Amino acid sequence: MGRQRKTTTQQSSSEDIARKRQKKIVDLGYRDDDESDEEIDSDLEKEDGYKLRNKDSDEDSEEEETAESKRLRLAKDYLRRLDEAEKDSSSSSNDDDDDEEEETEYERVSNRLQRERLKREGKLERIVADSLTKSLVRMDEEVNFQYTASSDDDAESHQRTLCHHQSWKDAGYATYLTGHDLSVTCVALQQSSDGGGDRAISGSKDGTIILWDVANESKIQYLVGKRNKNISNSDRRGNHVLSVALSDDGRYAAVGKWDSTVSIYDLRTKNTTTTSTAASSSNTNITKATTTFEGHKGPVTCLAFRTQSNQLFSGSTDRCIRHYSVDDMAYMETLYGHQAAVSDLDCHKKEQPISVGRDRTARAWKLTEDTHLIFRGGAKVSPADRISLIRDNWFVSGHDDGSLHLWLTEKKKAVVSLDYTHGIHGRDLVTATARNTTTATGDALVGRGITSLACLKGSDLVASGSYDGYLRLWKANTGARRDQRSMESIGKIPVHGYINDIAIGPRAKFCVVAVGQEPSLGRWNRVSKAKNRFGILQLRNHDDNDAMEADEDEDEDE
Numbered sequence: 001m002g003r004q005r006k007t008t009t010q011q012s013s014s015e016d017i018a019r020k021r022q023k024k025i026v027d028l029g030y031r032d033d034d035e036s037d038e039e040i041d042s043d044l045e046k047e048d049g050y051k052l053r054n055k056d057s058d059e060d061s062e063e064e065e066t067a068e069s070k071r072l073r074l075a076k077d078y079l080r081r082l083d084e085a086e087k088d089s090s091s092s093s094n095d096d097d098d099d100e101e102e103e104t105e106y107e108r109v110s111n112r113l114q115r116e117r118l119k120r121e122g123k124l125e126r127i128v129a130d131s132l133t134k135s136l137v138r139m140d141e142e143v144n145f146q147y148t149a150s151s152d153d154d155a156e157s158h159q160r161t162l163c164h165h166q167s168w169k170d171a172g173y174a175t176y177l178t179g180h181d182l183s184v185t186c187v188a189l190q191q192s193s194d195g196g197g198d199r200a201i202s203g204s205k206d207g208t209i210i211l212w213d214v215a216n217e218s219k220i221q222y223l224v225g226k227r228n229k230n231i232s233n234s235d236r237r238g239n240h241v242l243s244v245a246l247s248d249d250g251r252y253a254a255v256g257k258w259d260s261t262v263s264i265y266d267l268r269t270k271n272t273t274t275t276s277t278a279a280s281s282s283n284t285n286i287t288k289a290t291t292t293f294e295g296h297k298g299p300v301t302c303l304a305f306r307t308q309s310n311q312l313f314s315g316s317t318d319r320c321i322r323h324y325s326v327d328d329m330a331y332m333e334t335l336y337g338h339q340a341a342v343s344d345l346d347c348h349k350k351e352q353p354i355s356v357g358r359d360r361t362a363r364a365w366k367l368t369e370d371t372h373l374i375f376r377g378g379a380k381v382s383p384a385d386r387i388s389l390i391r392d393n394w395f396v397s398g399h400d401d402g403s404l405h406l407w408l409t410e411k412k413k414a415v416v417s418l419d420y421t422h423g424i425h426g427r428d429l430v431t432a433t434a435r436n437t438t439t440a441t442g443d444a445l446v447g448r449g450i451t452s453l454a455c456l457k458g459s460d461l462v463a464s465g466s467y468d469g470y471l472r473l474w475k476a477n478t479g480a481r482r483d484q485r486s487m488e489s490i491g492k493i494p495v496h497g498y499i500n501d502i503a504i505g506p507r508a509k510f511c512v513v514a515v516g517q518e519p520s521l522g523r524w525n526r527v528s529k530a531k532n533r534f535g536i537l538q539l540r541n542h543d544d545n546d547a548m549e550a551d552e553d554e555d556e557d558e
Helices: 002-027 035-053 058-089 098-121 129-143 154-170 233-238 542-551
Strands: 174-177 184-189 199-204 209-213 218-224 241-246 252-257 261-266 291-294 300-305 311-316 320-325 330-336 342-346 354-357 361-366 371-376 384-391 394-399 404-408 416-418 452-455 461-465 470-478 485-494 498-504 510-516 533-538
Touching: 129 470, 129 485, 154 174, 154 485, 184 533, 199 241, 199 510, 209 252, 218 252, 252 300, 252 311, 261 300, 261 311, 311 342, 320 342, 354 384, 384 461, 384 470, 394 452, 394 470, 404 470, 404 485, 416 485, 452 498, 452 510, 461 498
Parallel strands: 184 241, 184 498, 241 300, 300 342, 342 384, 384 452
Antiparallel strands: 174 533, 184 199, 184 510, 199 209, 209 218, 241 252, 252 261, 261 291, 300 311, 311 320, 320 330, 342 354, 354 361, 361 371, 384 394, 394 404, 404 416, 452 461, 461 470, 470 485, 498 510, 510 533
């Protein structure tokens, strides 16, 4: 009986399944006598329905195919350029096996794609300082500077640096262009993805703003020409240009002045005006500012564009940092936190500007989280005047006692500190190695303050400037372990006067400097016989430039 009930249950279940299948076919709306015809007709109808549903999307599919073919074409062109670059840089052996060639091609493309990804994320580290050290040695040998000093006082040291400065000019490795009457306070260099570095902008205490052609070492135009000399001292000081910045696409120039304004110039437009005054009769191409932002309550001391973006940040002596969208010509927000004047700021790939102030702190602003990190150097660390980012999580600060500090955003204290990097007052060489060192008479040694600082983004190269007569170059080692982190001097270039600002060109071929007789924010010191100039300093000789282009893989600058 149990087996009969089980057999009956199986038959009933199979009948139910067949009945459900038949019901499914009937529900589709195809009622014919032949069951197989019903199934065939339903399949045909499904295909017809599919065609009807996709009839309106034919154009979309064609567009998708066109986009796909475009991506395929661009990928083929990219691989073809890689092949050409590989053939130009190195010659492969004809005796290699096919398997080895395929493996080499695969590894080469994989490494290149990985480098591109790291570069987009701002995590790529390029080793530049080692090759630059060799170039500087060759340039010194070509200059062959010799000077016999009769004493070791300040006057003799000053004369020595002046002669060394002139020897580099005579050798063609330093070019100084005229155009500013007073001290040049700031410079900026276009850092575009296609190589960049062909245009620069500079500002001065006389209120002039000049756009330069670096490749041809010539002046392009005045954005703001020379003012009438009969204006009052207060109006003249309000026109002092303290900071400039250029967007990576080369379209916008931002200018910060003593009068608390931030002016935006569109360099692609040609809205110029002519002046009839005698003081500016030679400067007929003066461009109007596209937009002027007012909101700071003190002089605008620093400006920075976010890398590959038109987000702009400005810092002022009013202890505030303001955020702008230059694409929309709109003010975004104000960042509060500093307890004293903001001295300098910088921004790289992330939406996280980092600033330093006279309150002896550095601050990393996390805009998306509406918070910020505070870095303190301790009670013995003097206020910082300059800051520059190596990568998003590594930066260098320069202080008014001549010390340089290397920072990691995961650490609250500096990981590397160097004292008296530009010497001390009354001595040419760096002879003090510890803080609070005193002279033979008991007086404390005072280091020359860092007046300018720049890093080549994504590399290990750092440049600093002061008024000791030299622009000094450093190698920043940012290893994973503590013993792999250091800063080493790799050379120096003679520059006579205050180096108020520095901008390093792509692939470290050159750098531009703002040189003046006085510091950018005051007149408490003066370098005699110094000229107010926009300077172009070659960091490599011609042979090294050609070899570098053949050796390096990259085509873009961070």
